[in-house]
Amino acid sequence: MAPGPIRTALKVDLNKPASEQPQLHNRWHPDIPFAAIINPNETAHIQCVDWTGGQVKNDDSADDVLNADLTKIHYLSGPFEIPGSEPGDVICVEIQDVQPFPEQPWGFTAVFDKNNGGGFLDDLYPQAAKAIWDFEGIFCSSRHIPGVRFPGLIHPGIMGTAPSREVLEEWNRRERELINTTTLGRTVAHPPEPKSVHAGAATEEVKERVGREGARTVPGRPEHGGNCDIKNLSRGSKTYLPVHIKGAGFSVGDLHFSQGDGEISFCGAIEMAGVITVKISLMKNGMEILGMKSPIFLPGPVEPQFGPGRMLTFEGFSVDDAGKQHYLDVNVAYRQTCLRIIEYLKRFGYSGEQIYLLLSCAPIQGHVAGIVDIPNACTTIGLPMDIFDFDISPEGALKNGVKAVDMGSCAYTSNRK
Amino acid sequence: MAPGPIRTALKVDLNKPASEQPQLHNRWHPDIPFAAIINPNETAHIQCVDWTGGQVKNDDSADDVLNADLTKIHYLSGPFEIPGSEPGDVICVEIQDVQPFPEQPWGFTAVFDKNNGGGFLDDLYPQAAKAIWDFEGIFCSSRHIPGVRFPGLIHPGIMGTAPSREVLEEWNRRERELINTTTLGRTVAHPPEPKSVHAGAATEEVKERVGREGARTVPGRPEHGGNCDIKNLSRGSKTYLPVHIKGAGFSVGDLHFSQGDGEISFCGAIEMAGVITVKISLMKNGMEILGMKSPIFLPGPVEPQFGPGRMLTFEGFSVDDAGKQHYLDVNVAYRQTCLRIIEYLKRFGYSGEQIYLLLSCAPIQGHVAGIVDIPNACTTIGLPMDIFDFDISPEGALKNGVKAVDMGSCAYTSNRK
């Protein structure tokens, strides 16, 4: 009658390379064999490695970030077969909990080198940097960014279903077209890449095919979710995902202790290994019932709450640093909003890199405010003042003035210029 | 000892053309004479006309929208002199209340014709449409969009300080450059325009100069605020605005009963005439103290609250309707997110225009979720389920199915094709 402990549907070994663990994979492809089964309405634990598969260490140097091999990331747990699911169905993934491993109560946020990953502000902060975060129950703090501490909005960066062959071909078509036609002079998408491919327990033949055809895991994609990096897919949330193959092929990974809207430094969340607890229910013919083309979700009830009056909010517009006017460009506006916060917080003694890291991982609220008033898009970012152990409010600044104090340093590379 | 009623610092006459009322203006220019004085720390009412200056009527035809003269909009109340303020200072505008006029308890949301204003989705919805909203205290509902009712997050679409001559020249320079260099084949910005200029109580000579040089009011701008259309500048909020001229020249207008993030249909808020109550405090040398380049604000404590689990949230990615992959383009992603909601809600019987109008004005939460996972930007929009008087949840759809019922119609033009 009494249910026993919750079943762990998939385990990982943190002391073994992720690439050698057959229950993981790092490509999206319909032919990757199922790693395990999760039955509808069953509650199950799933263990996950961190998104670098252990490449980043708990130390005070960013050399590991600088040298990280970005072909060896995003080792996902799964794919899981969900018995009874067929194309056209929807699976509803209720996240019942996400926890770090007790023996590894820490995570990291990193700025990647402009030539190895980059990030949203890589022209300003082109060199690798890192902050280690220690977990204390629901809270985290970092020796690399003193003066802040906050509750995590813990979530997986990646949840998705396996693509069908048709979906996969569409992904490859459109991303290839972007690569072939871009004039931006930078990497705009990652094509299929045989190097470092991990196709789970696939045979060599399948693995070779997965390497040749399999979609990379970096972007989220509308047809199945994937690496959406949506901070609100936290405890208690329910995500509805379309099913494209028989058995669904649900995969999950890239756990985040916390993340801000935008995840701006690329490896911007607090990345960690850990355990996610899910219950997956099956909605037969759900894609038609819900008219669904992309995932939808309901956030959970235990998101950290700050009163609205405690969210110091910055505005940005689509006029760039050089004073150039852009036409309703939300990306430019969001970047400007970030820069306004960086300028504001620098006055307290933080370095630009520290703030860049902080904005990536703290629970900031990034909104599209106005998108129709030509030529200026306007975005806002709300920064919860209560994550700081000193007063950052404008009133405080007026009353007490602002003094830059020693805020230490984030981790840098040994060859930093 | 006892203070009397709160002073009304500026009145408007709703029965007279806005263009003939010298306490209003519709350009930003340092030479527009002050309309009145508001002393620091004084609480004052300011009356405002609606953003079309009364062109849109409470009826069931969108002909008024179709024919609206867009050179005759944004008649702002002010500019107000804030004694003691000088360039480099900051004024803090506390919004103590915003109310419609008791004798005019209604507002409107409109889709503008593609050739007369347009909007975020004007390729899909190119013709004018309109919804009238009736106010019932904190709530509003519309005979043109049955089945929904919500509390307003009432706010001004426009608050700003007068530009200095230098600031104005910079605006004109950069927007002119955009106009001169764009290849988009559409109006990308509005240059100074002598037609329908309203320079308040200015002399003819000054008025002529304002027409020639004065900045248009459509976009918000980083240096002073303006038409930011930020829904959270509601009751109880505090906005910090830079001062560029002696006396500040604070103006306000374009009151909204409610608006969603993005204000996507352009005239997307629930537009209304009414009264805003403000207290303005002065922060001497505030721009340096706060390191301020753009406005910052603290939201107020009485924003409508829906539990997080009641926000049905849709995801969108930078892959457009035609399946074309864009590079980290938040605008494309936000558009896709809107389209997902439109598809979802259509199944209940609403027309596309009804939903387009609804997304523009209901308190939807639009977030930048991920902006670094090449090539897909990801945005989310949370739709509060409790504004509907029927169950729109996925669970409800599963339990009861979805039936389209008669949802009436929004107001259309008489020559609609």
Next chain:
Amino acid sequence: MAPGPIRTALKVDLNKPASEQPQLHNRWHPDIPFAAIINPNETAHIQCVDWTGGQVKNDDSADDVLNADLTKIHYLSGPFEIPGSEPGDVICVEIQDVQPFPEQPWGFTAVFDKNNGGGFLDDLYPQAAKAIWDFEGIFCSSRHIPGVRFPGLIHPGIMGTAPSREVLEEWNRRERELINTTTLGRTVAHPPEPKSVHAGAATEEVKERVGREGARTVPGRPEHGGNCDIKNLSRGSKTYLPVHIKGAGFSVGDLHFSQGDGEISFCGAIEMAGVITVKISLMKNGMEILGMKSPIFLPGPVEPQFGPGRMLTFEGFSVDDAGKQHYLDVNVAYRQTCLRIIEYLKRFGYSGEQIYLLLSCAPIQGHVAGIVDIPNACTTIGLPMDIFDFDISPEGALKNGVKAVDMGSCAYTSNRK
């Protein structure tokens, strides 16, 4: 098509004694004639006098409180006939707004003399005291209690339906029994009282009967609501009230700009005259459908929000000031909780009376925490720290110490001992 301004269903004259206005009344009795009609689903404004009918003035003396005639209070607006309603039905009162009169933007909180009204702590604070609150939109502050300012949770202290003859007899029976049997040595209930009776537009004969039989308005009562003083019946709330007579006989009054849980100083809310806007819908046979014996309600969506981490919370137990142990007595525990806050806040310079007044009217959250752990009941009161313009947190006390500063004085009587 377009609805005009909202109808005012009942007006009051603030310059005329409430006792002379036939649309008011100060007893509960089925024979009081209807003052006006409000149709089901109609939105209507109702004007209300303050609960003392104008006896308390906006000045710096509490003599008016000391001398207030407590037989001349609670002049309610109504009773309103709700056409179609019959005994056994339920009316749902949606409060769409509550506002002070624009020409009277202030209210008062008072401690009544122990011999004229008293209050929860009248043994400690037996003499009359008063604080005047000025309204600034959604906010209020008081020259008598400096350093605090908060958004109002505005609501009516009294809403009820007319009793049937049977209900009225039951009230009189049970309250008379309490009066006849009490051993407390203090006034425990107010029996019917012919003095100062106001029966609206009743004939002399009816008025005489109402004086003889009519229930006093001081307590709320389970059968119909009445003077419940529930702070959460604010903007946007819906209250379901049982109907006992044909036409319902809905009355409302005793408007509060704000109140804390318990309303401990008796006249503890911020009392004001003003306007309440309601929509009343009719639920035929609702008492049976809802199994209703007492009112139920849904709070509104715009209650002031403070993050939970900003609510400094005090604990109290059923051990009284003299160290006497009481058995699971929540009243004793709640009193102790109040005393703990008074002690805490006194250290900053406030007088006991100032804090007593503040706890009565500020949005404090009073909870029954534990009621079964013999012999100690435990209650908690959460005090929002953000209503103070200085830091009252324990961390702040630790960091900066606590210094009592000059906090001025509340209003006292001229003969204060």
Next chain:
Amino acid sequence: MAPGPIRTALKVDLNKPASEQPQLHNRWHPDIPFAAIINPNETAHIQCVDWTGGQVKNDDSADDVLNADLTKIHYLSGPFEIPGSEPGDVICVEIQDVQPFPEQPWGFTAVFDKNNGGGFLDDLYPQAAKAIWDFEGIFCSSRHIPGVRFPGLIHPGIMGTAPSREVLEEWNRRERELINTTTLGRTVAHPPEPKSVHAGAATEEVKERVGREGARTVPGRPEHGGNCDIKNLSRGSKTYLPVHIKGAGFSVGDLHFSQGDGEISFCGAIEMAGVITVKISLMKNGMEILGMKSPIFLPGPVEPQFGPGRMLTFEGFSVDDAGKQHYLDVNVAYRQTCLRIIEYLKRFGYSGEQIYLLLSCAPIQGHVAGIVDIPNACTTIGLPMDIFDFDISPEGALKNGVKAVDMGSCAYTSNRK
């Protein structure tokens, strides 16, 4: 540099009687030896048994509840020495997390027999009953109360510091006086009791003294906290506790997965064994700095959030079931409020015992609304509608009617009459 896993400061053995584990104790007494040390600002795990020490089983009979030995409860973990703490200091206990043991993902709520513990409504529900709750991450549900599921507001029922000899004597004096003078004809307090005393690792001599003098753990007490059963002492909360002996002697236990305000069925929380993670900081001379007589706390930021409009709220008054009027008696009012909810929910098919259990453990909000309107105290209880998987709203009842469906049964005793 990198901290390792968090230290477990105290372990328990779930397979061994609590009475035989020297790191536990079940009395408050200054002479109980410290079980372990927790250093200031150290994060530490503390394991705890459930409050019955394992007497209640995960099955479908309430016989274990009926026969539970109430002298063998409340085995607390500790006391912990906090080095450096002295009488007059305050310790601040930050609760960083509370979790059930992974191998025991369930808890129980029980109604105790009127003659063995009883509860708030034991005259109506005099016989033992039980519900088992299964944990699914942050959620719980029960086979004994179908149709409900909610996120836990997980917390310890008991946290306290060791009493000094003087404090202990005061407790014994006042509780003895109550026992000696009560006329209630029921157990009103538990005096020191040598039977089943557990004094940790004390010598026989000390144990004998602790049995003779030691305070029982059932009630919370103002001087040190103890069994306060405050539901809001959850993840992220900070509780400030007075120190009465050198080393503080902090103890904790009685973990609850969830509890409603009042914990009305006595064993009303969802009782569980588990692990609490704390960080304790030391505030030297804190009692004077904070003017502290009783604990104060700040709730944590991740309390489950339901929108205010989703809290169906019931009112109760101090008129008892028999129609007797009581004088401002909050206990009577709270009881009536509970009864109103029981009546309301019974219509859906639940039994009285099921609802009694549910109100005890679900996150209901119990408020003291009005406490000064003689003779009626008024209390309210808010019930979150979203914990039900069907619509309990009045609107729903009106639209669809109310049908009682088969709601199964809670666990009863085998000899139930």
